[in-house]
Amino acid sequence: MSVEPTIRMVELGQGRAPVEVWQAGQGTPLVFLHGAGGLMPDDRFFQALAGQFHVHAPLLPGYGGSEGEDELKDMLDTTLHTGDVIDALGLTGAALVGHSMGGMIAAELAALAPNDVSRLALIAPAGLWLDDHPVEDLFAKLPFELPELLFHDVALGESLLTAGLDLEDPAFLSEFLIGNARRLGMAGKLLFPIPDRGLSRRLHRIKARTLILWGASDRLISPVYGDAFAAAIPNSELEIVAEAGHLVTMEKPGRVVDAIATLVNAG
Amino acid sequence: MKFTWFNLMPWPHLSEDFRETNRSVWVDIPSRLYDPQKGHHVYNTYLDQLEYAESLGFDGIGVNEHHANAYGLMPSPNLMAAALARRTSKAALVVLGNSIALYNPPIRVAEEFAMLDVISGGRLVAGFPVGTSMDTNYVYGQVPALTREKYAEAHELIIRAWAEDEPFSFNGRYTQLRYANCWPKPIQAPRPPVFIPGGGSIETYDFCIENDYAYSYLSFTGYKRAQLLMDGFWERVDEMGADRSPYRAGFAQTICVAETDAEAKELYAEHVNYFFNRCLHVYPGYGDAPGYRTVKTIKKGALSQYTRSSLGSLGKLTWEELVADGHIIAGSPETVTEKMKELINGLKVGNIFCLLHIGNMTNEKTMLSSRLFAEEVMPHLRDMWPEWGNHDDRFWIHPLEDRLEPTVPIAVTPNAAPSNSNGGAAS
Numbered sequence: 001m002s003v004e005p006t007i008r009m010v011e012l013g014q015g016r017a018p019v020e021v022w023q024a025g026q027g028t029p030l031v032f033l034h035g036a037g038g039l040m041p042d043d044r045f046f047q048a049l050a051g052q053f054h055v056h057a058p059l060l061p062g063y064g065g066s067e068g069e070d071e072l073k074d075m076l077d078t079t080l081h082t083g084d085v086i087d088a089l090g091l092t093g094a095a096l097v098g099h100s101m102g103g104m105i106a107a108e109l110a111a112l113a114p115n116d117v118s119r120l121a122l123i124a125p126a127g128l129w130l131d132d133h134p135v136e137d138l139f140a141k142l143p144f145e146l147p148e149l150l151f152h153d154v155a156l157g158e159s160l161l162t163a164g165l166d167l168e169d170p171a172f173l174s175e176f177l178i179g180n181a182r183r184l185g186m187a188g189k190l191l192f193p194i195p196d197r198g199l200s201r202r203l204h205r206i207k208a209r210t211l212i213l214w215g216a217s218d219r220l221i222s223p224v225y226g227d228a229f230a231a232a233i234p235n236s237e238l239e240i241v242a243e244a245g246h247l248v249t250m251e252k253p254g255r256v257v258d259a260i261a262t263l264v265n266a267g
Numbered sequence: 268m269k270f271t272w273f274n275l276m277p278w279p280h281l282s283e284d285f286r287e288t289n290r291s292v293w294v295d296i297p298s299r300l301y302d303p304q305k306g307h308h309v310y311n312t313y314l315d316q317l318e319y320a321e322s323l324g325f326d327g328i329g330v331n332e333h334h335a336n337a338y339g340l341m342p343s344p345n346l347m348a349a350a351l352a353r354r355t356s357k358a359a360l361v362v363l364g365n366s367i368a369l370y371n372p373p374i375r376v377a378e379e380f381a382m383l384d385v386i387s388g389g390r391l392v393a394g395f396p397v398g399t400s401m402d403t404n405y406v407y408g409q410v411p412a413l414t415r416e417k418y419a420e421a422h423e424l425i426i427r428a429w430a431e432d433e434p435f436s437f438n439g440r441y442t443q444l445r446y447a448n449c450w451p452k453p454i455q456a457p458r459p460p461v462f463i464p465g466g467g468s469i470e471t472y473d474f475c476i477e478n479d480y481a482y483s484y485l486s487f488t489g490y491k492r493a494q495l496l497m498d499g500f501w502e503r504v505d506e507m508g509a510d511r512s513p514y515r516a517g518f519a520q521t522i523c524v525a526e527t528d529a530e531a532k533e534l535y536a537e538h539v540n541y542f543f544n545r546c547l548h549v550y551p552g553y554g555d556a557p558g559y560r561t562v563k564t565i566k567k568g569a570l571s572q573y574t575r576s577s578l579g580s581l582g583k584l585t586w587e588e589l590v591a592d593g594h595i596i597a598g599s600p601e602t603v604t605e606k607m608k609e610l611i612n613g614l615k616v617g618n619i620f621c622l623l624h625i626g627n628m629t630n631e632k633t634m635l636s637s638r639l640f641a642e643e644v645m646p647h648l649r650d651m652w653p654e655w656g657n658h659d660d661r662f663w664i665h666p667l668e669d670r671l672e673p674t675v676p677i678a679v680t681p682n683a684a685p686s687n688s689n690g691g692a693a694s
Contacts, residue, residue, distance in 0.1 A: 073413065073440070139556050140294075142551060142552050145552075177565055178562050178565050178566065180557055181558060181560060181565055183557070184557030185411060185412035185557050186412065187557075188556065188557065189410055189412055192404070192408075192410050192558075193404070193405070194408075
């Protein structure tokens with residue numbers, strides 16, 4: 001069953017560009033920060049979250065209708081911006097979930113403002129660097145290389161990543177290239193050339209009860225990073241999801257949302 | 268017309284099966300493929316050729332900057348220009364150029380360019396490329412979406428450092444200097460002529476036109492493919508109300524000259540093939556880091572030459588096809604003269620960057636092709652822009668009249684007694 005998200009533009013004031021926020025579902029509110037790819041049309045993970053929560057997913061500037069990306073130069077700008085969006089939504093203190101780049105932003109926010117985040121779920125977050133396990137260079141990949149990089153089930157990945165795309169249509173292709181340049185151009189300010197902006201020095205500040213989730217077959221960011229995050233965040237637990245790659249959110253959405261529900265509903 | 272003899276300085280020892288056994292000639296090419304002992308000969312031969320070009324009467328000799336690139340062996344073009352500054356006295360030293368977003372702090376470029384200008388007696392042409400994505404983003408780690416902003420800030424600092432007579436404070440986002448103070452300053456005041464290498468970013472047009480910098484289109488696909496892009500440049504010149512001096516623009520062209528058309532093929536085809544097949548074997552994933560191009564440029568469809576799928580297939584083209592499509596201009600002096608006129612009139616350019624050494628071309632062939640071009644082609648192209656007096660002061664060097672000539676080193680005779688007791692180290 002597909003849930004139609006409500007999409008609206010949220011004002012931040014002070015002359016800043018408004019932000020596009022997707023919203024759906026009922027019950028406990030939850031904020032979801034997407035990864036470098038953004039939200040897909042009919043995003044499977046957003047749908048799954050909406051099945052159990054009242055989910056709010058703001059799009060980072062550079063993604064979809066969210067503009068103002070030129071004003072965000074670095075990690076601090078981006079983290080403070082995200083905090084402002086959550087504040088504008090009236091959701092400070094709500095459970096915070098982030099995937100990949102979104103997980104990096106969520107972890108930064110929880111470290112920067114430890115009293116504003118109560119429950120934190122980091123799904124294959126970026127933000128650390130281990131010399132023995134270099135994160136793959138997402139920025140030098142060609143489109144056809146992505147399913148293998150991002151999925152355990154490569155065939156499933158191919159069908160999910162190309163759903164609704166017509167790369168033979170020049171008009172669509174042009175839009176796609178522009179969108180890609182905007183999205184990954186913004187992502188590069190946090191992740192290029194090495195996705196380390198000093199988070200390891202701040203993770204110890206996080207007070208939120210934290211769940212770290214990782215696909216066992218993640219080839220973009222090895223699951224060993226899960227151990228590094230778990231070791232650095234005081235009140236945290238690591239859960240490895242079998243038969244899932246970096247986009248564990250798309251391969252095992254039910255499993256991931258159940259784990260988040262356990263975290264959020266725990267006393 | 269101004270002719271600059273330009274050497275990309277390719278590594279000439281890439282194996283026959285380089286394409287099949289390596290992903291890319293650039294960025295991740297294993298450095299074990301570089302042999303420093305062979306490199307000694309390669310560098311010195313290439314420098315000899317640049318010096319020879321001056322003796323042939325070329326107006327400029329050109330070097331550029333690339334990193335982790337087997338077709339461009341000059342991570343530091345300023346070192347090459349410094350070597351040339353001492354051994355030449357007439358030609359412009361066209362450093363095309365320093366990727367100013369990569370120098371930290373970028374006042375380093377103001378200083379080194381000033382040194383080159385002073386040593387050479389005012390012969391420096393200062394090039395400021397944004398740099399390719401391969402060099403700037405992948406090899407030198409700059410954040411793609413911030414590269415242009417960093418470049419603009421570096422440019423502001425350098426130009427100001429040359430112009431100011433007193434130390435000043437510079438509070439940039441990427442560089443903060445309490446004492447910005449360029450010692451030495453260039454002979455050419457307030458600045459040497461500036462050339463901006465461009466590869467299709469439309470922001471670069473406006474930047475050049477506004478500042479009277481020469482737009483330099485460095486393409487390997489030849490003059491016919493360049494028509495659309497250069498038309499766009501001249502349209503922009505008109506829109507901005509600037510004059511149409513041909514010296515506002517330059518073009519790089521691969522050129523091969525022999526006694527006859529047939530001889531050109533016989534002499535040069537294998538080297539051209541080496542260049543297109545092995546040197547241009549760039550992994551497409553390194554072509555354009557997302558965010559490096561502005562949305563405005565992508566919308567215009569003026570994408571980098573490296574992302575064109577056609578580039579990969581250039582290596583498969585026959586000599587005849589490469590000639591017919593204008594990727595290379597090759598043949599007898601008559602043929603080359605005719606094609607060069609077509610290029611100059613078509614693109615309306617006053618500067619030509621002559622790529623006369625190609626791929627793994629031998630020194631003898633390079634000298635032959637260069638000499639034939641200088642003696643039998645160049646003279647017929649000198650009067651292409653009579654209405655501009657065949658020269659534009661804004662876009663060329665202003666050397667000192669009484670600059671020094673290269674000197675023969677003073678012989679050191681080990682047995683000669685020191686003429687005074689302070690000379691020489693105590694033994």
